Amino acid sequence: MPDRPPDRLKFISLEFEKTSEGRQAKVVLEVQQDLKYVGTAECSQAAGGDLKCAALAAVDAIHRSASETEWILELVGARAVKAFDATVVIVSLWARLGGGKRRLVGSYLAEDGGAKGAAIAVLNATNRLLGVSTFSG
Secondary structure (H helix, E strand, O other): OOOOOOOOOEEEEEEEEEEOOEEEEEEEEEEEOOEEEEEEEEEOOOOOHHHHHHHHHHHHHHHHHOOOOOEEEEEEEEEEEEEOOEEEEEEEEEEEEOOEEEEEEEEEEEOOOOHHHHHHHHHHHHHHHHHOOOOOO
């Protein structure tokens, strides 16, 4: 069984800050009360960049929460799509553990289609993985 945080990760906040090279996203996740993990990602000002930047910051925070594990997350992409008169943010990731590799997909119904939805969609994908007792590649 892979090492993992004791509880599901919970989204706390997302902040953006201007930098000399574009923007930096900062995502704060919480496992237990008073046990928080902060992830960051540097991104350009390109269109759609906020979704990807927030998702990358969430991946970084997850890596920090599971620093003792040997699994690695890699963001494939993040996209907001209109469906049924609503905006859904969808993310795709690869999760690797040892020789195994698994594709993860997460989504979040986002009222504004914003970057916060991308960070939460990453959690929705990975919390499922963290909740299973075995990793099958």
